């Protein structure tokens with residue numbers, strides 16, 4: 001998640017220390033408040049992935065990727081669901097506004113994928129980056145040796161395309177429901193995506209993962225891992241690094257309890273049956289949950 005200094009002065013450094021201490025893989029945004037190097041310095045031995053928002057100037061994309069490589073990030077997560085910002089009613093209703101120039105840890109030239117005031121559907125080119133297609137993935141693959149993860153996949157067709165253009169893993173995500181009203185719930189499309197790509201492509205899920213049963217449900221339906229957004233930010237706001245550690249510890253405990261209650265000894269033993277017939281994964285033969 002972007003802009004973590006908006007909720008705590010230690011920003012991503014606190015999140016990074018907490019994730020490192022708890023042994024949790026973390027992804028850091030192109031729009032982080034601290035630089036990716038400062039985040040790396042806060043968690044030198046932790047596994048970290050860098051999330052890329054494509055910038056209008058391609059040179060900046062490749063410069064960010066190169067910096068991520070040098071700073072020890074071990075994958076590039078290309079977010080595909082924010083070519084422009086969605087219409088965010090709740091934020092508008094609450095009068096939420098970021099500072100005009102939120103601190104951009106990765107450099108003042110880095111831009112939030114925006115939506116120009118004069119934007120209309122036939123003027124996508126107002127933001128060249130918003131018109132990218134699959135070839136950008138081919139180019140990214142040539143620019144880096146790091147594995148590429150595509151975040152924001154919701155259909156079997158996109159999943160297959162992403163993999164055929166070099167994605168090593170996918171995040172089934174609707175950006176926490178923050179981009180497109182009517183986008184499907186990630187849990188409802190997870191099985192379809194998993195089935196589309198086969199076992200050699202890892203599929204992760206995010207969106208609405210809050211408690212142990214949410215994690216177990218996603219893993220049982222084929223996710224290899226889950227991503228967690230807002231609860232981390234809330235924990236960071238409440239108590240900085242200690243808050244995030246506490247959140248992770250609570251979730252870990254809930255996960256263990258849930259696993260026991262569905263009768264499995266290990267996460268790798270989870271299968272659809274563990275979570276009951278109602279959650280039989282979607283397939284062309286079934287009408288789903």
Ligand SMILES: Cc1cc2nc3c(=O)[nH]c(=O)nc-3n(C[C@H](O)[C@H](O)[C@H](O)COP(=O)(O)O)c2cc1C
Nearest residue numbers: 001002029079173175176206207208209228229230
């Ligand atoms: C405040 C906020 C900032 C976010 N910033 C980014 C971002 O910079 N890059 C990105 O790929 N996703 C971003 N996301 C989306 C999250 O990575 C994630 O997909 C989503 O929050 C998951 O849903 P959850 O919050 O219900 O767990 C952001 C989400 C929130 C709430």
